[in-house]
Amino acid sequence: MLHSPESTHSRRQFLLCSSAFSLAGLFPLRLSAQRAGSEEPQKDDPQLEIIPKDTLLKFNPDGSPRPFAGNTVICHLPQQSRFHDAVAALGDALRSSSFGTKLAVLPSDSYHATILGGPNDQDRRRYGWPSDIPINTPIAECNRIIGERIARFRMHTELPLRFRLDKEKTLAPQRPCGLQLVPADANEKLKLRTLRDRMATEVFRYRAPGHDTFGFHISLAYQMRGFTAGERQHYQDLLAQNLTMIDAATSIIELGVPEFSTFVDMYRFEVQTLLCT
Template sequence: MMRNQAQTFRLPEIRDKRPKVATLLLNQNKFYPDGRPRPYAGNTIICHLPQQGEQSSFFNVLLDMYRDVLAQGFSGKLALLPPSSYHMTVLDGLNDGLRTRPSWPEALARTAPMPSCDQWVKDRLGTFHYGLDLPIRMRPARPDPSYDGKIPHIRLEPADHVQERMLAGLRHALAAHMGMKEPRPGSYVFHTTLAYQVRSFADHEAAEFTRFMMQWQDVMNRTMPEIRLGAPELCFFSDMYAYHRQFFHHMIA
């Protein structure tokens, strides 16, 4: 934990109201059981976290968390992501795992090879413009046992209602521009992922993992300054280790 900032986080007795949906083969579509990344190609719209300068505080605290994860008994059940890949997703693009979902663009064949899908998305988004004041301002959300402590990510939320409306509008506009049905409108959970679980936890490991994630969510919520992100980027990826920027989206204030 962060020196002099970590406090024992006591989990309140709040029932998890979410449906019990098992993670797809514990992410075996993206990773081997030993944590190596599988080929998993696609495209996405993200904001990479600033890694240098005065806006790098969130990235640096995530590095502390990464170091802390390595010291935990459950770490061998996780596939840790390279810190260079840390980002916040704005809108999921296309990948093989989404071909059967309603969000797939009607104008694009579901059988199109992924390189063709990448180029189609790139051509479409090359003409996308949106009035969004930069930077995008986020903050770590207050820990909530009904959401947090189950996935190795830090949940984020817009810094204020203005940011919330702008980001909701941006997601809707991006989806509409590509002819996609926006997934989970109004309920999307912004986050930064540190790892994927690839093997089942023993009961004691699951309890330790939940407490660990809740404690870090709490520390970041209480201590982190506002997170400021740049313009969203269209990125291509071949696996979960790296997201290759194609261009920044045009944001018109």
């Protein structure tokens, strides 16, 4: 069958147009795939993979506690409360997670908020030590001296101590796992700063590094090894889910009389006396 020049020209135009439409449909997909492949995945701060010296002093690589003795002023979380139950549930979730073997998860009966950290027997110069107690004094003797000063100290502080959960700071990329707290309002902030300053001067007689920038928190676990990208995402998802339940338990966290406590490791804090109001 013979084709006229006009019909042959029309057929070629039709085929070229059809091919152009087909290729045009593919180009956006290919370009999108190239853009997606060229985008760098968001990476964690490399510092998050470095295990701090503080953690290495407190725990063995397998997460078991090392000897780390000292004294401190803390408020244990009220045991019979919805808040404690919700925080303990987060601790259990961390322990049973896919990355649980990379954590040193603390027992729930040790959960507390530190009001003012005291001296300990590890790296005394770095952590700080009372200016009027010889730096080579056994920690048991230091505990006794500080305990006697605490017995004479009067807080003159209205109770309870009131905090709020800082969800934004808690969810920010950081090493697992602590709940970040802030004083409930300006009055509580002034009250806590005054109490901490007085104890540092009158009882402990030194100011630890970072005294003025101390962030209140509740420690649940220490990270012993770095996370993979998948583990990091799993951790963030688990934390976000549990924070909803913790925040629902109470909007204001009320803590009672601060406790002068001693410890031989991070698993248990023995209350020696309550501060006098």
